[in-house]
Amino acid sequence: MKTTTVKNVLVCVLALLGLLLLSGCGQEHPFVQKTAFKDTSSIVIKFAGPVDEGRAKDISNYTVYEKPDPDIKLKISQVELSPDKRTLTLTFERELNQKQPHMISIKEINSEGRSLGSAFVSVKKLYLGYLFSVLIGAMLINNFVFSKYLGLCVFFGTSQKKSTAVGMGITFTIVMVFSAMMAWFLYQFVLKPYRLDFLQIVVFIGLVSLSVQAVDTILRKLNPVLFKAFGVYLVLVIANCIIIAVPLTLAANEYNAMESLMLALGAGVGFLIALFLMASVRERLELANVPPTYRGLPIAFVVAGLFALAFLGFSGMSIF
Amino acid sequence: MPATTKTTSQLLFNGILSENPIFRLALSMCPAVGITTTVMNGLLLGVAVLFVQVFSGCTIAAIKNHIHPRIRIPTYTLTIATWVTVIDLILAAYLPDAYKQMGIFVKLIVAFAIITMRLETFACKNTVKSSFWDGLGMGLGFLLGMMTLGFVRELLGMGTLFGYDVLGVRPLLFFVLPAAGFFCVGFMMAIFNYVELAYNRSKTAKQS
Numbered sequence: 001m002k003t004t005t006v007k008n009v010l011v012c013v014l015a016l017l018g019l020l021l022l023s024g025c026g027q028e029h030p031f032v033q034k035t036a037f038k039d040t041s042s043i044v045i046k047f048a049g050p051v052d053e054g055r056a057k058d059i060s061n062y063t064v065y066e067k068p069d070p071d072i073k074l075k076i077s078q079v080e081l082s083p084d085k086r087t088l089t090l091t092f093e094r095e096l097n098q099k100q101p102h103m104i105s106i107k108e109i110n111s112e113g114r115s116l117g118s119a120f121v122s123v124k125k126l127y128l129g130y131l132f133s134v135l136i137g138a139m140l141i142n143n144f145v146f147s148k149y150l151g152l153c154v155f156f157g158t159s160q161k162k163s164t165a166v167g168m169g170i171t172f173t174i175v176m177v178f179s180a181m182m183a184w185f186l187y188q189f190v191l192k193p194y195r196l197d198f199l200q201i202v203v204f205i206g207l208v209s210l211s212v213q214a215v216d217t218i219l220r221k222l223n224p225v226l227f228k229a230f231g232v233y234l235v236l237v238i239a240n241c242i243i244i245a246v247p248l249t250l251a252a253n254e255y256n257a258m259e260s261l262m263l264a265l266g267a268g269v270g271f272l273i274a275l276f277l278m279a280s281v282r283e284r285l286e287l288a289n290v291p292p293t294y295r296g297l298p299i300a301f302v303v304a305g306l307f308a309l310a311f312l313g314f315s316g317m318s319i320f
Numbered sequence: 321m322p323a324t325t326k327t328t329s330q331l332l333f334n335g336i337l338s339e340n341p342i343f344r345l346a347l348s349m350c351p352a353v354g355i356t357t358t359v360m361n362g363l364l365l366g367v368a369v370l371f372v373q374v375f376s377g378c379t380i381a382a383i384k385n386h387i388h389p390r391i392r393i394p395t396y397t398l399t400i401a402t403w404v405t406v407i408d409l410i411l412a413a414y415l416p417d418a419y420k421q422m423g424i425f426v427k428l429i430v431a432f433a434i435i436t437m438r439l440e441t442f443a444c445k446n447t448v449k450s451s452f453w454d455g456l457g458m459g460l461g462f463l464l465g466m467m468t469l470g471f472v473r474e475l476l477g478m479g480t481l482f483g484y485d486v487l488g489v490r491p492l493l494f495f496v497l498p499a500a501g502f503f504c505v506g507f508m509m510a511i512f513n514y515v516e517l518a519y520n521r522s523k524t525a526k527q528s
Contacts (some may be wrong), residue, residue, distance in 0.1 A: 149354035149498065153347060153433050198409060202401040205430050209394055241350055241431035248427055293514040294506075297346055301506030308499035 008226065029119035031109060036123065040095045043104065043123050050085035052110040057081060061107045062090060066100040067122065074102075101130075131262045134255075138266025144242045145274035146304070146311035151242040156300055158236065158275065165279035166272070171233040173268025176243055179211040180264030183247035184257060197251075204247040212238050242267055277307060328453050335457025342465030342505075343512050347434040351425050352469055353501035359482055362470030364418050365425060366463025368411065370456070372403045372429050377443040377455035379403075384444045396439045397430070404430045434458065469504055 034046040043064070055061060057079050064074045078091040096102065106119045144150045158168040183204050191197055216234050219227040237243060246267050250260045281303050290299050326334070339345055342352050348369075356362045376399045380387075387395050408426050411419045419426065429435070438458055443451040474480055477495035479487035494500055 147498070149501065150350050150428070152349040152353060156346070156349070198405065201405050201408065201427055201430050202398060205397050205401045206394070209397055239431065239433050239436075241428045244431045245424055245428060248424055252424075293510045293517060295513075298506045298510040298513065301502050301509065305499050305502030305506065308502055309497075312497070312499055 008223070029121055031111070031116050032106075032119050032121050035104070035121050037096065038089065041092045043090045043092075043096070043102065045088045045090070045104070045106075045121070047086050047088070047109070047111070049111050051081070051088070052112075053081055053085065055108065055110050056085075056088060062104060064090065064092070064102055064104045066097065067103055068100060070103070131258055134259050135262040135266040138263050139270040139273065140311070141314045143270045143274060143311055143314075144245065144267050145271060146308045147315065148245070149308075150245050151240045151271060152304075154236050154240040155271075155275065155278065156297065156304075158233070159278035159300075160282055162276065162279045162283060165275035167230055168233045168236065169268070169272025169275045171230040172237055172240065172243070172271055173265070175208075175212055175215055175234070175237045176246060176268040176271075177261065177264045178215060179208050179243060180246050180250065180260055180267075181257070182211060183207055184250055184255070184260040187247070187251045191251075200248065200251060201244075204244055204251075207247070208243050209238055240271075242271060274307070278304065326450075328450075331450060331453040332457040332460070335454065335459070335461040336464060337461070339458075340461045340465055341434045341458060342462060342469075343509060345434065345437075346509070347437065348432040348462065349505065350428065351432075352466060352505055354498065355422055355425055356466055356469040356473055356501060356504070357477070357496055357498070358474045358480075359467055359470040360418065361421060362466035362468075363463065364411075364415070365422055365429075366459070366466040368407045368426055369429055369432065369435070369462050370459030371407050372400060373435055373438065373459040373462075374452060374455035375403045375406075376400045376435060377438060377451040378448050380439050380443040381446060381448045381451035387444070392440075392444070393436075396436055400435055400439075401430050434462065469501075469508065472508075473500065473504055 031048050032045060033048050034044075036044050038044045059076050059079055062076055062079070064076065065072055066074070074096070075093045076090050077093045078089075080089040080091070081087070082089075090104075102123045104119075104121050104123060106121070108118055109116045138144070142148060145152070145155050154168070158164050186203060186207065187200070191199065191203060196203075212234055216227075216231070219231065246264055250263055255263060278300075282300060285299060285303070294302070335341070341347050342349070351365050351369075355365060376396075379399050380396065404427065407429075411422075411426055438454065442454050446454070471481070473495045475486065476492045477490065477497075477500070478493075479485065479490045495504065
């Protein structure tokens with residue numbers, strides 16, 4: 001019974017992931033099909049149709065900067081248009097730091113006499129790879145429990161048995177993904193446009209309690225078996241500070257939808273990994289001869305400290 | 321449950337000693353591990369928690385008769401969130417450097433179990449005055465716990481206190497590492513346990 005419920009959950013999560021993958025990868029301007037880095041100091045832009053040569057070759061039509069520093073404009077040395085007038089190559093004076101996403105704004109694109117307005121597009125290296133690095137980063141390199149020291153109350157409370165640890169981890173991951181996506185949506189489309197950022201904390205905590213309540217109600221009606229297995233952990237989710245830390249992080253770093261999803265997923269899975277590791281050790285500790293003063297929480301803290309030291313080995317690692 | 325009959329000083333010391341949030345109740349461990357690398361950090365976050373604890377306790381005690389029992393918890397959460405926003409903005413405006421060091425933890429006060437717990441078990445049943453003293457006691461207990469940890473870690477790790485050089489050497493740089501926070505809290509709890517065990521043993525020895 002238990003394995004089927006776990007499988008059900010996995011299928012749900014994968015379906016959600018697939019859906020978001022399909023919808024999240026569009027470019028920002030309909031006429032710009034593709035942007036990519038080329039060599040060390042060029043960017044290639046592909047258009048959906050031919051563009052006017054005169055306008056396209058004017059260097060002053062383009063402004064390019066790295067996403068974190070909009071004030072530092074990068075100098076373009078050359079603009080080339082391919083013979084079919086669909087591919088544009090911008091060459092820069094200096095080498096580009098390809099780890100950072102770059103933003104390009106193009107003034108007034110003209111195609112066959114029609115004006116298509118200005119475009120504002122971003123260039124990122126290996127977008128999927130970048131997403132993967134956000135995921136792994138949240139999961140291992142900056143593991144929320146062992147490297148950022150969050151969610152400890154629940155961590156020590158539910159890591160006594162492996163079965164509890166897995167149940168808590170899975171419930172937490174689902175609620176985390178759910179509430180992080182809603183938080184991202186609210187932040188980007190309500191809080192930011194209306195300059196209400198200072199209400200972040202109030203809105204996010206309300207959102208988290210709401211989504212816990214929503215998951216509770218939906219699960220109870222939809223799948224009573226699943227609810228029986230994971231319902232008890234739902235209340236604990238809200239006492240976990242990771243669940244409020246992730247929305248705050250994604251708001252502070254201005255992540256887009258896919259990056260937020262990956263961060264939330266990484267945080268959830270990272271918490272699951274931490275819980276499982278800890279539970280395995282604590283099951284062994286039950287059999288060990290621990291001095292009476294260290295029994296219970298103190299020894300658990302020392303074990304967590306050793307884990308944190310081990311996780312320190314991941315720090316500074318970068319993927320792609 | 322009837323309102324508390326404890327006196328002001330009993331309420332105050334209850335939070336500092338017998339129900340110390342960090343070492344006795346083992347609640348709100350995240351900041352205790354995460355940012356107690358210096359005494360100053362511990363002090364500042366302690367003050368922030370004290371502020372939120374006292375004010376949200378008073379708010380809930382003042383409006384306790386108007387809260388419907390079924391929306392009790394959301395009300396608590398929103399009250400805490402409001403006061404956290406206040407202290408967050410104040411710290412960001414007046415102490416930007418320290419605020420940067422504490423990072424996300426000031427905002428995370430909203431999820432600290434200790435504050436919600438005190439509202440649920442104390443403030444919703446008592447008067448504003450006793451809630452104020454209870455909040456002050458709990459907040460001071462938290463503040464002292466944070467400062468003790470910060471004291472040990474800063475002294476052993478950097479050889480300094482409040483940024484001033486005290487020892488002249490750095491005995492154990494290891495204690496500045498974030499991972500050492502876990503060890504520190506673990507050892508501290510073990511010491512508390514040891515004292516308690518020794519105390520109980522001497523008590524039973526006297527009786528028999």
